[in-house]
Amino acid sequence: MSQALYRKWRPARFDDVIGQEHVTRTLKNSVAAGRLGHAYLFCGPRGTGKTTSARLLAKAVNCLHEDVAERPCNECTICQSIRDGRFLDLIEIDAASNTGVDDIRDLRDKINFSPSEGRFKVYIIDEVHMLSTAAFNALLKTLEEPPPHVKFVLATTEEHKVPVTIKSRCQQFNFRLLNLAEISERLTWLADKEGFTIEPEALRMIARQGAGSLRDAESLLDQLVVGKDDVITAERTQMVLGTASNEAVVQLTNAWLSRDGAGGLALIHEALASGTDARQFCRQMVAYLRDLLLLQAAGDTLPLEATPEQRDEMLAQAQRAPRQGLIEAIKKFNEAALVGAGSWQPQLPLEMAFIELLPDTAVPIPTAAPAKPKVEQAAPAQPAVQQKIVVEEETAVSSTPPPEKPKAKTKAKEADEAEPTPSPASDKKAVKEAATPLTVKEVQGVWAQLVTQSGDKIKNLPALLSMGKPLATEGRTLIIGFDYPLFKDKFDNLAGAAPLVSDVLTELLGQDAAVRAVVTSEYTVPVQPADFRALADELGGTVSEDS
Structure with a gap:
């Protein structure tokens, strides 16, 4: 049966543990000198070697090798039985599942029995911070004065949750996160052992994704491996891990x-x-x-x-x-x-x-402010209107022009002939008078153009408008709805945004239009009478005006 890579290649000696030399060196020297503590507390992030080091310590204190400096040897029957999970004197307890005081009382009742195979009975209590307060209190006395044939190793990822009374009875070792070089070196070694290849960029991605946890990195590598002689590419790694390039x-x-x-x-x-x-x-x-x-x-x-x-x-x-x-x-x-x-x-x-992170104000534009294009269009037509009025007044005063001034008559005649031709200002006034209420459907037809053209003047505006949508209309005013107040406030506070959108919308529709921003959940969309009639026609009913 196949095993996960981190289990298959779990370190078998203290020298094989990566990145925790300050812990393994101390434990190895303690075994060689015969100065072993009765209780140890291993603290550190997940996947940094706490449980592995606890098992190595259990191996070392029970190893049968004659040279104590070479323990664990991984060759004697004790080391092999621990490796295979058959050693009866190594008891691993998951504190997350055995949190109650009854579990600790059961441990206290069995702890006095002598070891069946080795020199010591080793209790490894993983995630010890999950024990209840009553369970910690029940463990205190046993932890302080255990039988001479018992060793405790407590492991936790949340050292601050372990009571001080427990810490004071243990030798505490803090495990650290591994750096990218250490994880990359270990993954390269695993690839050589398993017979597959990793591209350098893929190796960096996996090591970085591990975030200092060697077990996490090995699990990710296991997920990417297809088979022997496989090549793990950067593209596959990026796709599986969901990382950006x-x-x-x-x-x-x-x-x-x-x-x-x-x-x-x-x-x-x-x-x-x-x-x-x-x-x-x-x-x-x-x-x-x-x-x-x-x-x-x-x-x-x-x-x-x-x-x-x-x-x-x-x-x-x-x-x-x-x-x-x-x-x-x-x-x-x-x-x-x-x-x-x-x-x-x-x-x-x-x-x-x-x-x-983007600025609230518009990006400075070297050209003139685009707030009043309508005034610029109407300005050239003003002199023509004034000229017409002056000509009509001259004609009224001199209704019988003297014969020596034929030019005045010619001028008045030309003005009368030109009178039926409306000026641009008159055209715009007629359009304004004929303006009909704005509709959402009408705006939706030009919304994409409006978003694009607004970016010509204010670069951040298209991104902001993409977070909103045409929600409703009130006469000639477009209501832009934003799902979140943050975007609505940014639109309102962005200098020149509302006037620019109004001008672009006016240009696209050919009629005056204004805009207003609201939060979608806080705005009630008005229902027009025409919508009622359309719904009634669709359902085969009529609309009554009676209240």
């Missing part, structure tokens, strides 16, 4: 530094469409921005897991990014990474983290 992380950082909201959101959507997990993308952004912050603080001397080209690009970004902005970006993406995955819009925390 390094290029996507770099480009999103550039979009933030360039204040390119549309480009950044398009990059996020493209990455998510290709299978990237939103929370994993947030974690990658946190790790990358952290490196930029450390580069900015420590300079080029800081060691990084990056190629020379990547390092040069990171240095350039670190020089562009403001210190406080980097700190704020790390906080935002870290908060987004901690949001649960149960949301019906899992990409929303990532999008909001990016949008919140």
Whole structure:
């Protein structure tokens, strides 16, 4: 029967444990000197070697090898029975399942029996912080003065939950997270043993995804392996792990530094469409921005897991990014990474983290303010109207022009002939008078154009408008609905946003229009009489005006 890689290749000697030399060296020397404690407390994150070290200690104290410095030897019957799980004097207790005081009382009743095979009975209590208060109290006396043939090893991932009275009776060892180099070295060794190949980029992805836990990294590697002589590529690793490419992380950082909201959101959507997990993308952004912050603080001397080209690009970004902005970006993406995955819009925390980093004000535009295009169109027509009025007054005063001034008559005649031709200002006035109420369907037909054209003046506006939708109309006013108050407030506070959208909508529809932003859940959509009549016709009924 096949075994998981982390179980199949579990370290068999203290020297095989990776990254915990400060613990294994002490334990090995204690065994060699015969100065063993009666109780040990192993603390540290998951997957760092706590249970493995506890089993190695049980092997070492019961090993039959003549040279104590070589224990455990993995050759004697005791070592082999512990390896195969047949050693009766090694008792492993899961404190998460045996939390009550009755379980500890049962342990106390059996602890006085002598070992059946080895020199010592070793009790390994995993996740000891899960014990109840009564169970801890019942364990105190036994832990303080156990029988001489008993050794306790307590393991926990949450050391702060273990009572001080328990800690004071144990020798405490703190296990640390492994770095990328240590995890990569171990994974390469496993690949050689199993007979498959890992591409360097895939190896870095797996080691980084392990986040300091060797067991997590080995489990991910086990998930990617198809069979013997397999080649684990970066593309397959990225697809299985749901990670974004390094290029996507770099480009999103550039979009933030360039204040390119549309480009950044398009990059996020493209990455998510290709299978990237939103929370994993947030974690990658946190790790990358952290490196930029450390580069900015420590300079080029800081060691990084990056190629020379990547390092040069990171240095350039670190020089562009403001210190406080980097700190704020790390906080935002870290908060987004901690949001649960149960949301019906899992990409929303990532999008909001990016949008919140963009400036609230419009990007400075070198051209004139686009707030009043209507005045510019109407201005040329004004002199023509004034000229017409002056000509008519002259004609009225000189109804019988003297013969010596034929030019005045000609001028009045030309003005009368030109009178039927309406001016541009008169056209616009007629359009305004004939304007009909705005409809949502009408706006939906030009909504995509409106979103695109608004980005010509304010770069961040298309990304913000994409978070809203045409919700309703009130006369010639379009109501834009946003699902979250954050986006509604950003639209209202973005300088020039509402006037610009109004002008673009007016240009697209050919009639005056205004806009107003609301929160969708807080707005009641008005029902027009025409909608009632259409529904009545569809159902075969009539609309009564009686109250």
